[in-house]
Amino acid sequence: xxxxxxxxxxxxxxxxxxxxxxxxxxxxxxxxxxxxxxxxxxxxxxxxxxxxxxxxxxxxxxxxxxxxxxxxxxxxxxxxxxxxxxxxxxxxxxxxxxxxxxxxxxxxxxxxxxxxxxxxxxxxxxxxxxxxxxxxxxxxxxxxxxxxxxxxxxxxxxxxxxxxxxxxxxxxxxxxxxxxxxxxxxxxxxxxxxxxxxxxxxxxxxxxxxxxxxxxxxxxxxxxxxxxxxxxxxxxxxxxxxxxxxxxxxxxxxxxxxxxxxxxxxxxxxxxxxxxxxxxxxxxxxxxx
Amino acid sequence: xxxxxxxxxxxxxxxxxxxxxxxxxxxxxxxxxxxxxxxxxxxxxxxxxxxxxxxxxxxxxxxxxxxxxxxxxxxxxxxxxxxxxxxxxxxxxxxxxxxxxxxxxxxxxxxxxxxxxxxxxxxxxxxxxxxxxxxxxxxxxxxxxxxxxxxxxxxxxxxxxxxxxxxxxxxxxxxxxxxxxxxxxxxxxxxxxxxxxxxxxxxxxxxxxxxxxxxxxxxxxxxxxxxxxxxxxxxxxxxxxxxxxx
Amino acid sequence: xxxxxxxxxxxxxxxxxxxxxxxxxxxxxxxxxxxxxxxxxxxxxxxxxxxxxxxxxxxxxxxxxxxxxxxxxxxxxxxxxxxxxxxxxxxxxxxxxxxxxxxxxxxxxxxxxxxxxxxxxxxxxxxxxxxxxxxxxxxxxxxxxxxxxxxxxxxxxxxxxxxxxxxxxxxxxxxxxxxxxxxxxxxxxxxxxxxxxxxxxxxxxxxxxxxxxxxxxxxxxxxxxxxxxxxxxxxxxxxxxxxxxxxxxxxxxxxxxxxxxxxxxxxxxxxxxxxxxxxxxxxxxxxxxxxxxxx
Numbered sequence: 001x002x003x004x005x006x007x008x009x010x011x012x013x014x015x016x017x018x019x020x021x022x023x024x025x026x027x028x029x030x031x032x033x034x035x036x037x038x039x040x041x042x043x044x045x046x047x048x049x050x051x052x053x054x055x056x057x058x059x060x061x062x063x064x065x066x067x068x069x070x071x072x073x074x075x076x077x078x079x080x081x082x083x084x085x086x087x088x089x090x091x092x093x094x095x096x097x098x099x100x101x102x103x104x105x106x107x108x109x110x111x112x113x114x115x116x117x118x119x120x121x122x123x124x125x126x127x128x129x130x131x132x133x134x135x136x137x138x139x140x141x142x143x144x145x146x147x148x149x150x151x152x153x154x155x156x157x158x159x160x161x162x163x164x165x166x167x168x169x170x171x172x173x174x175x176x177x178x179x180x181x182x183x184x185x186x187x188x189x190x191x192x193x194x195x196x197x198x199x200x201x202x203x204x205x206x207x208x209x210x211x212x213x214x215x216x217x218x219x220x221x222x223x224x225x226x227x228x229x230x231x232x233x234x235x236x237x238x239x240x241x242x243x244x245x246x247x248x249x250x251x252x253x254x255x256x257x258x259x260x261x262x263x264x265x266x267x268x269x270x271x272x273x274x275x276x277x278x279x280x281x282x283x284x285x286x287x288x289x
Numbered sequence: 290x291x292x293x294x295x296x297x298x299x300x301x302x303x304x305x306x307x308x309x310x311x312x313x314x315x316x317x318x319x320x321x322x323x324x325x326x327x328x329x330x331x332x333x334x335x336x337x338x339x340x341x342x343x344x345x346x347x348x349x350x351x352x353x354x355x356x357x358x359x360x361x362x363x364x365x366x367x368x369x370x371x372x373x374x375x376x377x378x379x380x381x382x383x384x385x386x387x388x389x390x391x392x393x394x395x396x397x398x399x400x401x402x403x404x405x406x407x408x409x410x411x412x413x414x415x416x417x418x419x420x421x422x423x424x425x426x427x428x429x430x431x432x433x434x435x436x437x438x439x440x441x442x443x444x445x446x447x448x449x450x451x452x453x454x455x456x457x458x459x460x461x462x463x464x465x466x467x468x469x470x471x472x473x474x475x476x477x478x479x480x481x482x483x484x485x486x487x488x489x490x491x492x493x494x495x496x497x498x499x500x501x502x503x504x505x506x507x508x509x510x511x512x513x514x515x516x517x518x519x520x521x522x523x524x525x526x527x528x529x530x531x532x533x534x535x
Numbered sequence: 536x537x538x539x540x541x542x543x544x545x546x547x548x549x550x551x552x553x554x555x556x557x558x559x560x561x562x563x564x565x566x567x568x569x570x571x572x573x574x575x576x577x578x579x580x581x582x583x584x585x586x587x588x589x590x591x592x593x594x595x596x597x598x599x600x601x602x603x604x605x606x607x608x609x610x611x612x613x614x615x616x617x618x619x620x621x622x623x624x625x626x627x628x629x630x631x632x633x634x635x636x637x638x639x640x641x642x643x644x645x646x647x648x649x650x651x652x653x654x655x656x657x658x659x660x661x662x663x664x665x666x667x668x669x670x671x672x673x674x675x676x677x678x679x680x681x682x683x684x685x686x687x688x689x690x691x692x693x694x695x696x697x698x699x700x701x702x703x704x705x706x707x708x709x710x711x712x713x714x715x716x717x718x719x720x721x722x723x724x725x726x727x728x729x730x731x732x733x734x735x736x737x738x739x740x741x742x743x744x745x746x747x748x749x750x751x752x753x754x755x756x757x758x759x760x761x762x763x764x765x766x767x768x769x770x771x772x773x774x775x776x777x778x779x780x781x782x783x784x785x786x787x788x789x790x791x792x793x794x795x796x797x798x799x800x801x802x803x804x805x806x807x808x809x810x811x812x813x814x815x816x817x818x819x820x821x822x823x824x825x826x827x828x829x830x
Contacts, residue, residue, distance in 0.1 A: 362709055
């Protein structure tokens, strides 16, 4: 029983970095970034390739660098479009959708669609506690989740970069007039998010396996969390844990094949019952509590 | 049209604070006040684009407080917007044509069955008639986005008329318009009152215009009505002078 | 020759799907990612009903498909249409995934991932259509009828209303039009056309499985509309021509079929990206999704 709760917590930590990334990008750039799922899938596959030649540390670094370099022009374009203060959310939505489709299928061709585990040894149960046990990979997931939360909270609420993010999120026009440098702030948001998501992807590969389509399901869960979670970081965290708990519970009771439906059913239910909440992101609010 | 103790809050500020206003037919009423006095908010609540926190709105004896905006429009409440809302990609004629009520071709089934074809000539003539009435008939086939600012404002009035509005709520109908067109617009409003029996409420900052054509002036400040009477009375009112000076 | 027939048939079916979605995306400005739901409903209705021994089952199955699609469209529309652009897209996306899951897992009705094979050929009265030519004619007629219906709808005051709603819904509401009803009715209308396309698709392929319900399918139909050009009647036809024939052409050049499906998706993914950056109005479109050219 407690093992189940432990597992649910760790599952939530697996999604948390991605959810925070989506939250940040959605607040600052005002579109749903399917590019997140592209990053989630791309980085670990690159690590997989590089680790044949290099050690794990070096290949991780190289994978991140390569992924960020590849995605840099797209990121810069996104930053320009958002900075031009025109309503670009649909255009960027479709753009990111296209990038997702591109990435998923390119990876499918290059690596095939069979699941590829990154490193089996990390899954072995290493830590045994009275309330449950988990492997090194799961411990890392927990750490990465907590670190993402700490990083985003700190950056967003305490630093001047975060202040810029808050300004852009609440009123881009005004921010531009007042002199906030928008492009740089947006690029920073995208990059930070990408690093968090890439890390989460690698950990997923360590924990289970890599498939070309894994990004989409994690991303959509994040979208549900962000829409329901609202403008505050605490909301996002809370909803993330609640949703994953619910998902695992239903998987346990009814079976794992209904897993995916839970998140989306939750979202639709929320949209029916509380449409104003779903739209709350568009009102100007800072989101630091 | 009557409102009773209307209140509307926005994030803690009282945008509209206990406004009770009664407007009777065949008059031109001007709503004046400094920026942020709550005039446009009042329009939004009355026409149904914003829900009030407390209070009721009555139109021709009916309680319309919870009625959807488009239904109120159907009852005869027409309005224009401060930020000039028009369908720019359609021509001026098409804009007015759009506003004509009860068109057969506006549902999927109606469109597919071609029910609109029989009345097309009649509708086109009707739309043209309103364009001529407001005085921009020569722009009929130009895209609404290409008209001059003053012509666009006249077009928005034309759309209200095409819709069959009995009460016209006009938000700054002559602001920013060149003086020649201002005169034409004001004449139009007077004609509407006399010939068509319309009731007009306008929000305006142009005091000459207000003094010229209003039968009654209502002044607002910080969400409350501070004066209500003939143009001369309101002009002399101390409260109004203070509101504008402070 | 039969290969060419095959491409043309698929092209016609997807063109009709595109035309239906264009009414939503190009004319009303609603980005719907759930068209594959209706495609699948039509396909499965035909598949299941023609397997049974009901007389006149093929035409009946089309009607049943339309019926179920309309009901689903009403439900999906009622929920999603309260929201603006990207939330609307996400809502329809969610529906798509939920329905896909249901179709995959309710094996009692839908045979799950195994799919339904051996779908009999369409039988209208005594006429049985089996040959490629028959299907080509049928799909071509359907595509032409779709364009005709769409044209009639668009040229009527209805079309004008849709374009007005796309540009400024508040304005239209102030003109005493019930925009909510209008958008839902467009959604239902598009779903009906998609359902018929699905029925044709199932009869042609004689085998369907839940992959027809995937999100990728919805994205593909959306890509056809966007790349071809939203807001123009012929846009989706061009888009379908491009996105259906190009991958097939590559296959002719010797690309192994294992990568064929992925290549098709890479092509339309790349086309979508390119389109959004350099030509948001698509090939021939009048309506661009960039707000500076919107309307």
